[in-house]
Amino acid sequence: MRYETAMNHVSFQAIRSASTPGLLRSARLEEQTRLYDRFTSTKxxxxxxxxxxxxxxxxSRAVSLCEEQFIEEGFGSPPASYAFVAFGSAGREEQTLWSDQDNGLIIGTNEDPEAKTYFDQFGIRLSQILEEAGYPPCPGNVMVSNPLWRKTAVEWEKQLETWREQLGWEQVRYLMIAADLRHVSGDINLSRRLRQSMHEIFEQTSPPEQNLAAAVLRNTVRHKAALNVLGQVITEQTGEHAGDFDVKYGLYLxxxxxxxxxxxxxxxxASSTQDRLAQLNELEVVPFRWLESCLQAFHTALRFRSMTSYIEENGSVSGTGYLPQATLKQxxxxxxxxxxxxxxxxxxRTLQRQQRYAERKWL
Structure with missing residues (x-):
């Protein structure tokens, strides 16, 4: 076994054997430090x-700790199978070392009302454990503690269908969050079933006014590249990050x-940006040079996200999302x-032309 592989194994063993959220956080921070030291020397x-x-x-260890705590406290084992899933950058496998919580729960079938009570409390406790392990709460409340993101498989399918039918700005945003779903822990069959159901719901034929792709396009083109008409980078003008560049909203998203x-x-x-680009390439629906440039820009965005400034507080690390002015001067x-x-x-520009064409076609 190579030294590097052995180090990974030892570090991950410390994470997987952590007996409390506090020890889990310590093991995580130790491994993060080791990994961050290799940032400049690794692709x-x-x-x-x-x-x-x-x-x-x-x-995954946080989920196991939650189960262990419930058993120790007399609540017993989970009354149904479940899957812990990730959304956001975690769902797309694009986390930074200081990503916040973006997660949910898919619960198997159990008609007993006590099962719902169990998982309601389980979701709240799991979110707390994750926070103790160093994951800040999601500002948008996309977490297992929120009933909107903690449902049985059947409830999930009904919710997706409702969002698909309505297609307002908020419903499309929720659908796109769900589209990034990725299995992390628990019963993988529940995650696979929901992803398949999601794919079928997305592919449903519909009248022009309920066209999902057009609705997603309307939401998408709201974001603009942070370049002005002169080709200059747009930085923050005021506040504590004046002169810094917002990597998340200006480039990555x-x-x-x-x-x-x-x-x-x-x-x-597919849930990851890289896999989506690879499949677009296989389908040959977008020019290769366009995809190649997009992939290069995406890798730049990933690298810059992990170069942004961060804050250490109470043993947790939170990213600001901003590339400091001093770095920008390089x-x-x-x-x-x-x-x-x-x-x-x-x-x-290409997407905006598509949107204008779609709107004229609909009219």
């Missing part, structure tokens, strides 16, 4: 994959959202950022 794809494996190990739209448009059932960083934003700008 972003490989580094990002390791970061995802680390986060999955921590989240515009790419993610555009590729997600294309995945919906062409019936691609010539190479500035060049890469402009190139990536230029690609995003071209992507959105």
């Amino acid at each position: 972003i794809e490989a580094w990002n994959r390791e970061a995802g494996e680390l986060q999955d190990a921590v989240m 515009p790419i993610v959202n555009a590729v997600r739209y294309l995945a919906v448009e062409y019936g691609i059932n 010539k190479e960083i500035r060049r890469e950022l402009r190139e990536a934003l230029g690609t995003v700008k071209l992507m959105y």
Whole structure:
């Protein structure tokens, strides 16, 4: 066994054997420090994959700790099978080391009302354990503690169908959050079933006014590349981050959202941006040079996300999402950022033309 592999094994063993949320957080922070030390010497794809494996190990152990606590406290074992799933960057396997909570629960069949009470409390407790392990709560409340993201498999399917029928701005946003669903722990068959149901719901034929791809496109083009008409990078103008660049909303999410739209448009059932791009390439529905530029911009976005400033507080690490002004002054960083934003700008010009065409066709 290579030294590097052995180190990973030992570190992950500390995570998997952590007996309390506090010990889990300590093991996580130790492994994060080791991984961060290798950031500049590792390709972003490989580094990002390791970061995802680390986060999955921590989240899986948090689920096990929650079960163990419930058994110790007399609530017993889960009364039905369940799957703990990730959304957001975790669902797309694109986490930073300081990603917050974006998760949910799919629950198997049990008609006993006490089963619902059990999982209601289980979701609340699991969210607390994850927070103790260092994951800040999701600002949008996409968490297992929220009943909207904690449902039986049948309830999930009904909810997806309702969102699909309504297609308001909020419903489309929820559908796109759900589209990033990825299994982390528990009964994988529940996750597979829901992803298949989701794919079938997305592929339903519908009248023009209920066209899902068009609705997703309307939501998508709201985001713009952070470049002004002169090709200059748009930074924050006021506040504590004045002069800094918002990587998440200025670069990363515009790419993610555009590729997600294309995945919906062409019936691609994948949750990660990289897999969606690979499948778009296989389908040959988008020019290869366009996809190549998009992939390069995406890798730049991933790398810059993990270069953003962060805050350590009470043993937890939270990212600000901003690339500091001092970093932006580096010539190479500035060049890469402009190139990536230029690609995003071209992507959105294409999408805006598609939107105008779709609107004229609908009229």
